[in-house]
Amino acid sequence: MGKKYLESVKLIDKNTLYTPAEALELSVKTSKAKFDETIECHVRLGVDPRHADQQVRGAVVLPHGTGKSLRVLVFARGEKAKEAEAAGADFVGADELVQKIQGENWFDYDVVVATPDMMGVVGRLGRVLGPKGLMPNPKSGTVTFDVAKAISEIKAGKVEYRLDKNAIIHCSIGKASFGAEKLVENFHTLMEAIIKAKPAAAKGQYVKSVSVASTMGPGAKINPVKVLEG
Missing domain, CATH: 3.30.190.20 (Ribosomal protein L1/L10, rRNA-binding domain)
Known part of the structure; x- marks a missing residue:
């Protein structure tokens, strides 16, 4: 000591x-x-x-x-991806992000948000994100179509x-x-x-x-x- x-x-x-x-x-x-x-x-x-x-x-x-600035990764497509980008998400994407995480062991983010329709894709990352506590979950508000609200709340603390x-x-x-x-x-x-x-x-x-x-x-x-x- x-x-x-x-x-x-x-x-x-x-x-x-x-x-x-x-x-x-x-x-x-x-x-x-x-x-x-x-x-x-x-x-x-x-x-x-x-x-x-x-x-x-x-x-x-x-x-x-x-007191910490969190980096937010969002799994979304189409209009929801645009909403996420406008709301200040640090990373936005779909299958290409799954490949990056699996292939490059990429973890330069603190919170992962996903729209419900993307959970089939994100589910492939369960063994990778789960142990790190990064898997999106409805109870924590990180599986939602209201990505702008989710990002705003995460950035607010x-x-x-x-x-x-x-x-x-x-x-x-x-x-x-x-x-x-x-x-x-x-x-x-x-x-x-x-x-x-x-x-x-x-x-x-x-x-x-x-x-x-x-x-x-x-x-x-x-x-x-x-x-x-x-």
């Missing part, structure tokens, strides 16, 4: 459950890298991801964005959240340079979306634990009862 990390650890009490505002203030304070660190939120849910009816997945536009195999959601909520106040607003927006997405099959305590941390810093635990409070 580096000297800066060890100094940061001293600022956070591992046995304390903080309010979101306190935890995010600490995340900003313990962000000591020379670059603008990303603030990550980690939420453990009381669901079993092995069951299809207990999956939690969706997307939400953070009020202050993520839309983030996707989904469970991993350990029933934990890992999601970026901004940069340390945002300051605690903006990060708190982004945090609340994300948590509201996750709570609304609670599966009907989920029993018992839904939000088990929540923590936030900068890219290189230690985590601060948030009291699950306080997730929608200041």
